[in-house]
Amino acid sequence: EARGFYRLPNQSRTYTPAYINGFLPQIHSTIGDISIATGIRGGVGKWNIDFSNNWGRNSFLYNIRNSSNASMLQSTPFEANAGGGYSYAENTANFDMSRFYEDTMAGLNIAFGLEYRTENYNIKAGDEDSYAQFNTNGNIHNPTDPTSIVGTDFFGNNRPSGIQVFPGFKPENEVDENRNSIAAYFDVEADFTENFMTSAAVRFENYSDFGNTTNFKLASRYKINENLSMRGGIQSGFRAPSLHQIHYKSTSTIFVDITPNEVGTFSNTSRxxxxLGIDPLKEETSLGGSVGITAKIPSLNTKVTIDGYMIKIDDRVVYTGSFGDNGNSELANLFAQANATSAAFFANAVDTKTSGIDIVVDNKININDDISFTNTLAFTFSKTDIESINIPSAISNAGLSETYFDKTSRTYIESAVPRTKGNLSHNLKIGDKWNFYLRNSYFGEVTEATNLNVSDSGLTENDFDFGAKIITDLSAGYNISEVAKLTIGTNNLFDIYPDQAAMAFRSSGRFIWSRRSQQFGTNGRYIFARLNFTLK
Known part of the structure; x- marks a missing residue:
């Protein structure tokens, strides 16, 4: 269950005789998830054989409650089926063979295999009342008929179409798309000595809608001594746009800062x-590398791991800004058919580079035979930079580069999640019955960029920084028996919240905290009791 923005009584989205004080629309979803996995393992001679098949399907169905279709005025329903929603099904069959040669060098493992995958993505339409715009005669509005008039609010604005919070999928939004892919790989792992290992792998894939790709991975590990090891690797990658990103289409109410808009998400294959000049989607490609070190300090019963990494992604798929019709009559007509005032798409808009370092320190103190104290410090420092923006020439020539990918979108990718995260945890175990757990989690600063139309001169961009916070969790566990354990505790012990958003961006008091950048949740402290059973 989810809720949208509160619809205020002075908005065109609120038919006041139905909701005199406004209303809070609700999304009641029905989620289905099913999967079946089968497999056979065996051997032929010295070769290990593994055949498996995995099938899964999930669905997300929408039912909207405590809402209204404002264009229907007094005839509005307060609940509507917004559509069969989405469903996605996938079947993956794998055949793998491997063999270990223990007498070759210090050990040699060879593996190869095949994979065949099929996918299906489906969208079904909702009830007519959930998506249509009606005229004052109670019929579906025809924008080409001058006698078809849509009801207006107090200020003369047309009442918007569709059930509020999630206008239903229209028949023309329906999707039933399929694709398949086949892949083959070869992997070799060689222990040249007991201290030096190298592995290499290559994978070929063919997608029915994207063609071929070949990727590789190289990795190595060197054990300097019993307490010190080094490792490193480099790999290329490929990700085909999902069927959802290619074919998804709908119209929904999106609040751009404080202004509600009916934004149509049009499929990337649409007219x-x-x-507008949006290029057809293509695959994302990546190249990444990592180096790491593992050290043990036996005298302190401590282990330290440090890993650094860098990943470059070209043609990353992102969601564009919202385009108007720019006076184009064909676009205006297509927008009207979708009951939308603007259009957004999935596009291969940017190239990014992510780099970072992970540090983990584990320490265990055995106080006596019955009491142990384990401490873990984990810290991550990461940074994502947009290296280039891939703007189609038609969009650039039309002066719409900022609409395609603006500063707000850049900040969302680069700074909307903490670049620094860490936690320090302590676990005290007393005998076979009791354990006490304490964790302090650190969430670094984040930045939100918001466009605010402060004057007739246009959009003013604002950056807001939200400071770092520390969240404390505490719990105590007791083993009632060999199969039952009771745990009582509290998360966010000191009831910490993120910094509040600036007053101008609280949507008339409906949102106190940022909706775009958050280090952690806004529910504050909560206390829990949990009873676990382990069947043996």
């Missing part, structure tokens, strides 16, 4: 995308 609207071609008119």
């Amino acid at each position: 609207v995308a071609r008119i």
Whole structure:
């Protein structure tokens, strides 16, 4: 269950005779998830054979409650089926063979295999009342008919179409798309000595809608002594756009800062995308590397691991800004058919580089035979930078580069999640019955960029920084028996919240905290009791 923005009584989205004080629309979803996995393992001679098949399907169905279709005025329903929603099904079959040669060098393992995958993505339409815009005669509005008039609010604005919070999927939004892919790989891992290992792998894939790709991975580990090891690797990658990103289409109410808009998400294959110059989606490609070190300090019963990494992704798929019709009559007509005032798409808009370092320190103190004290410090420092923005020439020539990918979108990718995270945890175990757990989690600063139309001169961009916070969790556990354990505790012990958003961006008091950048949740402290059973 989820809720949207509170609809205020002075908005065109609120038919006041139905909701005199406004209303809070609700999304009641029905989620289905099913999977079946089967497999056979065996051997032929010295070769290990593994055949497996995994099938899964999930669905997300929408039912909207405590809402209204404002264009229907007094005839509005307060609940509607917004559509069969989405469903996605995938079947993956794998065949793998491997063999270990223990007498070759210090050990040699060879593996190869095949994979075949099929995918299906489906969207079904909702009830007519959930998506349509009605005229004052109670019929579906025809924008080409001058006698078809839509009801207006106090200020003369047309009442928007569709059930509020999630207008239903229209028949033209329905999707039933399939694709398949086949892949083959070869992997070799060689222990040249007891202290030096190297592995290499290559994978070929063919997608029915994207063609071929070949990727590789190289990795190595060197054990300097019993307490010190080094490792490193480099790999290329490929990700085909999902069927969802290619074919998803709907119209929904999106609040851009404090202004509600009916934004149509048009499929990347649509006529609207071609008119505006949005390029067809293509695969993302990546190249990454990592180096690491593992050290043991026996005298302190401590282990330290440090890993550094860098990943470059080209043609990363992101969600664009919202485009208007720019006076194009064909676009205006297509927007009207979708009950949308603007259009957004998934596009291969940016190239990014992510680099970082992970540090983990584990320490265990055995106080006596019955009492042990384990401490773990984990810290992550990461940074994502946009190296280039891939703007189609048609969009650049039309002066719409900032609409395609603006500063707000850049900040969302680069700074909307903490670049620094860490936690320090302590676990005190007393005998076979009691354990006490304490964790302090650190969430670094984040930045939100918001566009605010402060004057007739246009959009003013604002950056807001939200400071670092520490969250404390505490719990105590007791083993009632060999199969039952009771745990009582509290998360966010000191009831810490993120910094509040600036007053201008609280949507008339409906949102106190940022909706775009958060280090952690806004529910504050909560206390729990948990009873676990382990069947043996």
